[in-house]
Amino acid sequence: MARVFIPAQIRDLTDGQEVVEVNGTTVREVIEGLESIHPGTRERLCRDGQLRPGLMIAVDSSVASSGLRTSINRDSEVHFLPAIGGG
Amino acid sequence: MAKKRVVSIKLNGDPVEFLCEPRQTLLEVLRDTLDMTGTKEGCSNGNCGACTVLMDGRPVTSCLVLAVEAEGAEVRTVEGVACGSHLAPVQQAFLEGAALQCGICTPGFIMQTEALLAENPSPTEEQVRFYLAGNLCRCTGYDKIVRAVMCAADKRRAAMDD
Amino acid sequence: MSTNGKPKYKVIGTRPIRHDGVDKVTGRAKYGADIRLSGLLHGIVLRSPHAHARIVRIDTSRAEALAGVRAVVTAADIPPQGDRMVELGEGAVNMRHLSANVLAHDKVLYKGHAVAAVAADNVHIAEEACKLIDVEYEVLEPVLDVLKAMLPDAPVLNDDVRTDVMGGSPAASDRPTNVARQIIFTKGDVQAGFAAADVVLEREFRTGTVHQGYIEPHNATAMWNANGKVTVWMSTQGIFTARQQTAELMRIPVADVKVVPMEIGGGFGGKISVYLPPVAAALSKKTGRPVKVIMDRSAVFEATGPTPASYIKIKLGVTRDGMITAGDAYLAYEAGAFPGSPIGPGCMCVFSCYDFPNARVEGYDVCVNKPRSNAYRAPGSTNAAFAIETVVDEVCQQLGIDPADFRLKNGAKEGVRRVDGPVYSRIGMLETVEAIKASEHYQSKLAGPNQGRGIASGYWFNIGLKSAVTATVGYDGSVTLIEGSTDIGGSRTSIAMQLAETLGITAEQVTPSVVDTDSVGYTDVTGGSRVTFATGIAAIEAARDIQRQLVIRAAELWEVDPSTVTYVDGGVSGPDGKRMTFEELAHKLPETGGPVIGNGTSGKATQAGAFGTHCVDVEVDPETGKVQVLRYTVAQDVGTAIHPSYVEGQLQGGAVQGIGWALNEEYWYDDKGSMRNATYLDYRIPTCYDVPMIDTILVEVPDPQHPYGVRGVGEVPICPPPAAIANAIAAAAGVRMKQLPMSPPRIMSAIWERDAAK
Ligand code: FES
């Protein structure tokens, strides 16, 4: 099962749980899985079927370049982080 | 608008005549009237040195010189530093020493260096840094520029000894 | 220094002369301001004299009546945006805010905010016309300080801003606020961590507003053709994002805009967001002629750039033997007029150099009446590094631990979980510390009184994003390479070198060009230390594409099966010792079907991030508080240095920008919100007389995500200098500086305070 790291600010929806294990082969599936366990989380992570502006996803230690379609392994970690640009 | 004036100068060795308003700077005329855009503008108030040209051998910030003041002067710009297709030692040293990144400051540095080496063919690092302190570069941290100037001095001296 | 077992390269690691070099030393290279077009008009932007005001009325009639004036535009000439976020390559941007920044809508939010623009026959007429535009303002109280702007009764800049709390707004209030975003990270048990510490230090820091300071002012020339197609010539860090921003702002199809990159005179993050292209385009649309707009230096300071001033509080817990047990950080960054400071990366970088078992980070993005903040080299990281790295130094001093050893003990390495969550892959933090520790500089003795030495580390992510390269083999054995990454520091050559290495030819055989948006595949900005990495991967892919095609051509010539032919060592090898060099085969292309064109893209790869550790010696004048930098060494993990001279150049340039940030640079505002030092004379960036040579140690820990191990190098070198210098000042003068810049008056007051306390 993928390990989803729950951002501190939405842990109110996961009873304070920092990591939630969810089944899924893509980030989108994982978010759906998370939503079914902890309703309301999808709403906080996505808008109009897309990741919310200002966020990015990291799968394990890499930025997910295919967004919600990014595929994940059974033991992957999924992180939701502030987006970064650069100078 | 004040009446335009005719001004005659020698530009990189050639006699040139142009018409300008009294309020126009030498920098503006070089770039906009004479199409010599090698001389750059970074601040228009004398603080960055990007617009440095030589007037009668002296380095000046051309944004602070009125074009009419140049009457009769010999003006040298970066376009006049190479001899035909042969780069001057300074230009060669900047290339070989990777002394430019974005390159916008480079024409100013090259002109200021030309003036320095004409005045002092063997400057110390301290003298180089002092003489070039009016030329700002935001990219390089100056390390490679200072080295290139020292190396240009060596090259020039070697060329003269030949 | 380099890692053992480094692969042998022919081109990579050499120092060829850059391809655009001759043009740049002879004045022939064309920068944005150098463009000449027939019928060209000149535009000037009228800017707000107030930091915060409502625009009651704009009357342009007197300006329009002036002879030689061809058009005047205001926000009314830019189509309304509504409420929409648009992905602009480096992240999503609120279009209403971007549009209001280009030409103010109903309010001006900082002094220098663009209000209207004039196109005229020459700049002098345009300047006079600007003075004839009558703008009636209702002046409002400005707020200029990040903490004051967070107070509930602070003047509010934007009616549409609510605090974004990770996807949701706080249920508490729906009132407009200056606090645009809150970020929180936690790891482990912070309370328990501090309880386990023997030493706990808490310190507060302030950093000033600083500018990227590129020598070339912003510029744009636009031609709005009768067929609705718009061409923009400009200096920009990203032609494709400039195209998209212009199209979105003018609400025309992206395909109708072509951006032609001119040479760019520095950017450092400040030439990604557009300011002038929509203004020039609107003026051109009205006049039917090309319009060139160039900012003057004061507009560059007052209306572009800056990187945020900040307030940072750090609490650090460490055991007696020097192990970090816990950290707590609070960061508030000034966004300027509209939301969008680099608070995210600031929060992600603050503890990133170390292994923190327990930590909490809380950050805020806060609007104030200053220009909309923009990226500046490792955006957000330098502020944070100044704070954490000086606290680390103070802890080391209290515990009597060598600061390099402390970093070796606690430094981040592969497998360490960051406070924001992910686990590090192969990184070179410890290697940079070891390099500094082993350096002759660190081992040497200081030469005199009032001198001190400091070290500090820094981290930056480096980004991947998308790039495209097309390369064509010439029949003479040359290759033309076209790319979309505008070249600010010699990147054309490092891209060409990677293609050359892959094909086994020389760098000089490759002619690279940066072309317009109609002529090359989508390429993201030159920023985030990504070009040599990502455009490099695209070039390598293009070279491999060429290799595949050349194998087929050779097989045809030799009349053998292509599977028996391989591309190796700069040529093709076939059965029975058959061999042709790249050049030999190139000559034969006409008889095997003609041109060979290779394409390459990159879009998936992400970088592992880079670390640097700096060492600096300073002398503090006890009478004046002036700090002289005596010696400076940068050690950085550069992955693989493609062109070492330009890698060193990035390290040196970044370090000197950091020295400026540390010692001199800062926007001074009066209480009306007017910047009082908007010239290079008063906003003093380092000159060559202010700094010593910058020694560099290139530590090469290859990034496995790039075929040759490239890591971005451009940004991280700006992070450590302010802290390294603060630590050196502490060693030299016994004062801990907590505010940037560490200017002579601030140092003197610290010295007097120290003496008073004795
Ligand atoms: S443009 Fe003349 S000194 Fe800056």
Ligand code: FES
């Ligand atoms: S090379 Fe860019 S300013 Fe000097």
